[in-house]
Amino acid sequence: MMKIGVLALQGAVREHAKSLEAPDTEVIIVKRPEQLEEIDGLVFPGGESTTMRRLVEKYQFFEPLQAFAKAGKPIFGTCAGLILMATDVVGEPEGHLELMDMTVQRNAFGRQRESFETELSIRGVADDVEAVFIRAPLITEVGQDVEVLAEYKDEIVVARQDHLLSCSFHPELTNDRRFHQYFVQMVREAQTAVNV
């Protein structure tokens, strides 16, 4: 049995929990740092990144989350979650958790009226993944250890660095669970690696 947490400070928590549901997966709603000890993988949901960042700091999540990533446990950040994971954010003096070697630009497409949905080809997942972009960020630069898994109009929207995965859209808003399954598989592999 795998235990996958969803960071529940703010945002689309319920949708991620639903997308992760499976016979061999227990979903844990994470509101306190000590809960990180009992889980094998974690999702940073979409929401407002400034709000989430403030709550991460306020509730002493900052260091435990960095330790969680350092321990080799998989993390999947979507939209605001991606912003939290990046080492650099355009226009800001520093990144937030600085887990993945990449630069992101917030609200890169513009305001809500520019939000859209489309089909996306994601390496290792499928070439027709439903993707909803809402006031979405973009990955403008990646380090050499970061693998680009998908692009939209030549801009990077999905990236992976070892056990860390991030995307600028919202897989939790559709019934298409293939991308979540990809992450669940990452957690499964990380778990097997530890047990061997």
Next chain:
Amino acid sequence: MAERGTDRVKRGMAEMQKGGVIMDVVNGEQAKIAEEAGAVAVMALERVPSDIRAAGGVARMADPTIVQEVMDAVSIPVMAKARIGHIVEARVLESLGADYIDESEVLTPADDVYHMDKSEYTVPFVCGARDLGEATRRIGEGASMLRTKGEPGTGNIVEAVRHMRLIQSQIRKVIGLSKDELMTEAKNLGAPYELLLQIRDRGRLPVVNFAAGGIATPADAALMMQLGADGVFVGSGIFKSEYPDKFARAIVEATTHYEDYELIAKLSKGLGTAMTGMDISQLEGFDRMQDRSQ
């Protein structure tokens, strides 16, 4: 092919606001305070509801200068209010780039019979509702988010509690009905049948439902979350309190941890004076904003 303004894109935007606080602001400076405090969005207004009450007269869409100033000041989403049925105010706000439009009874209605056809717009809408009939009619017109009406600008939570409890209990009832009982329930509620069917099958509303109207303290915000709100709007409560900055932070935290009573006790200490409240039984006729639309 990229598609804009779909239901998923519009409703999804509101999903991202869940568990958060949306604050009324009247200028860029207040918007910055709200953003710093952790608001998930701000509502740009010319006056907060309690001042609209005090001023009397006709309340209209804010001067675009204010909406623009607020949009320039913060990176979080900016909402703005249009009068009920005022298609042009809504289009103007959409063209300015407002991220969400509140077709709001807080302003003086422009149409006393019809609400707007909100499905026509790329920008999403939020509307107020007191019961499931009103809620589903607004969704039927294309609203992507709901909020309780409460009684705005009073600092009195009683009406928001009434609306939230009623909607929740009506949803529970619908879930328990058999399909053949549903049409009569649709008639009784004045609700579109198809939407009731969806609610029965999914076990919840198809859009998020925030609490609004009269929330004045961190405990008020936590109360509404416990009653089933997806998040809260705070109107006059923040910038009419003694220390807005402290107050805003406390309300954000109480909304996140709405079941942590020790924390809420701590947050509520030394907050200074909350906004002055108002007994709603003093209000009559047109002063009851919640009665301005059906």
